Amino acid sequence: MKPIVTTQDALAPLPRLLVEPIVRAALLEDLGRAGDITTDAVIPTEAWLRGTIDAREPGVVAGVDVGLLAFTLIDPAVTVVIDRPDGSRVNPGETVLRVEGPARSILSAERVALNLLCRLSGIATATAALVDAVRSHGHARIVCTRKTTPGLRALEKHAVRAGGGANHRFGLDDAVLIKDNHIAIAGGVRAALERARAAVGHLVKIEIEVDTLDQLDEALEVGADAVLLDNMNPDTLSEAVRRVNKRAITEASGRITVATAPAIAATGVDLISTGWITHSAPILDMGLDVA
Missing domain, CATH: 3.20.20.70 (Aldolase class I)
Incomplete structure (x- = not known):
């Protein structure tokens, strides 16, 4: 089903040149001096992960390209498919992104991707509430x-x-x-x-x-x-x-x-x-x- 989008036209993503330094800095902050020692200790090198980023509550999506970049900067072998573009209205349980690739890479990027995606989607949701009002x-x-x-x-x-x-x-x-x-x-x-x-x-x-x-x-x-x-x-x-x-x-x-x-x-x-x-x-x- 085609997602309901709040904006009249498709919202062009921000240039990667603007976004990448922000995402890269967030990843470096999280990885620290030794990387993801939990994931590296627990997850086998060859483990493969297929998963989805799903909405837990209703709202408006923003930052999907930022979330995508968090995964692919960690590992270009990770593939990300966008199901709900920026401006889409989502309900609980609906998928925003689908990710597949080395499990270690996806788990290491997960928090940065979600931090930015949830934050930006919260702003879009608050804005949409005022626009609707x-x-x-x-x-x-x-x-x-x-x-x-x-x-x-x-x-x-x-x-x-x-x-x-x-x-x-x-x-x-x-x-x-x-x-x-x-x-x-x-x-x-x-x-x-x-x-x-x-x-x-x-x-x-x-x-x-x-x-x-x-x-x-x-x-x-x-x-x-x-x-x-x-x-x-x-x-x-x-x-x-x-x-x-x-x-x-x-x-x-x-x-x-x-x-x-x-x-x-x-x-x-x-x-x-x-x-x-x-x-x-x-x-x-x-x-x-x-x-």
């Missing part, structure tokens, strides 16, 4: 933030896309986002925006965080490309969207949950950003079952 309440897209695990940002932001969300900035260098501390030190909304506009190139977008409607009016006068409407209630957000009137991208942020997201989306904002889908999402439990 706002689907019939406006046009808002769910976007992530820079609140990611150090070293895993590319993978975690990819997992957000697998869950049907979109990405905010990848780093400090791909857009200007003027936050409250920038405003306080720069001397106000107008001063911060004018300084930013004078300093960056014409292709760089400028977003500014505003806490009040007065700050919003000032940001619109200067000409921000996007406004981050921080911790505003739905009534205030609705008024903010009315005042913006499509002159800038509107983004709502601040303690967004599955319960509060529908009302926020109904205000007409373009984006809803949240950090918890990357920094606090629970894993999606999976396990390796030997055939």
